[in-house]
Amino acid sequence: MPPLKLAKNFHQMAILGILGFLGAIGYFSYISLDRLIAVQESSGAEIDVSGRQRMLTQRIGMLADLLVETQDRAAQRGIRLDLLEATALMAKSLDGLIEGDAAMGLPGNPSPAVRALYFGPRRFIDRDVRAYLQRARELVDKTDGGVDGLHPLAVELQEEALGPLLKDLDIVVRLYKEKGTASVASLRLRTITGTVIALILLTILALLLSRQLLERARARAWEPDALGDRRRIFILVLIMTTVAVIIAGSSIWVLYRTAFEQ
Numbered sequence: 001m002p003p004l005k006l007a008k009n010f011h012q013m014a015i016l017g018i019l020g021f022l023g024a025i026g027y028f029s030y031i032s033l034d035r036l037i038a039v040q041e042s043s044g045a046e047i048d049v050s051g052r053q054r055m056l057t058q059r060i061g062m063l064a065d066l067l068v069e070t071q072d073r074a075a076q077r078g079i080r081l082d083l084l085e086a087t088a089l090m091a092k093s094l095d096g097l098i099e100g101d102a103a104m105g106l107p108g109n110p111s112p113a114v115r116a117l118y119f120g121p122r123r124f125i126d127r128d129v130r131a132y133l134q135r136a137r138e139l140v141d142k143t144d145g146g147v148d149g150l151h152p153l154a155v156e157l158q159e160e161a162l163g164p165l166l167k168d169l170d171i172v173v174r175l176y177k178e179k180g181t182a183s184v185a186s187l188r189l190r191t192i193t194g195t196v197i198a199l200i201l202l203t204i205l206a207l208l209l210s211r212q213l214l215e216r217a218r219a220r221a222w223e224p225d226a227l228g229d230r231r232r233i234f235i236l237v238l239i240m241t242t243v244a245v246i247i248a249g250s251s252i253w254v255l256y257r258t259a260f261e262q
Helices: 003-069 073-099 112-119 125-145 151-162 164-219 224-259
Strands: none
Touching (some): 003 125, 112 125, 125 151
């Protein structure tokens, strides 16, 4: 096979191969971006709900103290309803964080580090939270006939809401934040890497097309009627070269500003 024809076939195969790679990278980037959005949403939900657990713990302690300090029976009924609502929401949120809850955007299936906080050996937050909620329900049940003698139980709930349980829930929130940051950074780096590879391939494609145009212009350089073609080809080569430079510069900028910083 003549060298010129062999080179031409190689260029065509290279262009087709690059186009195929670009299609694959486009699909990969779409999947990565979709996954990145999903992880950001689920991570945000986990942080919000785990943070709300801290608030609910304090609210339950406050309502318990307010319940035993209130003497008006009608006011007591309203506080009991608020206390039951807070305990139900906290229990539902705990179940969602562990088992998952589509309505709250929680994926469940916590990481080993988070699970070690809920079920040991680091902490036993699941057990402690459920015991705390059970004592709050007991307080609601016992105050149905009055609040006499129930101050110690209310004080216990109030102290735990501001003490060990609150500190444990702070650790959970921090761990969810760290997990979300790490997951998003990993997926973001994958997405950026795919984008940079696509930009590099586009640069190579532009250079290959520019070379083909130059070879065509050189082949017809001395033909009398080739002046218009030479001008058009020169303009196209100039455009393709400019595109290649812009793409190469963009890929370096994106890689430096995003991937390396991660």
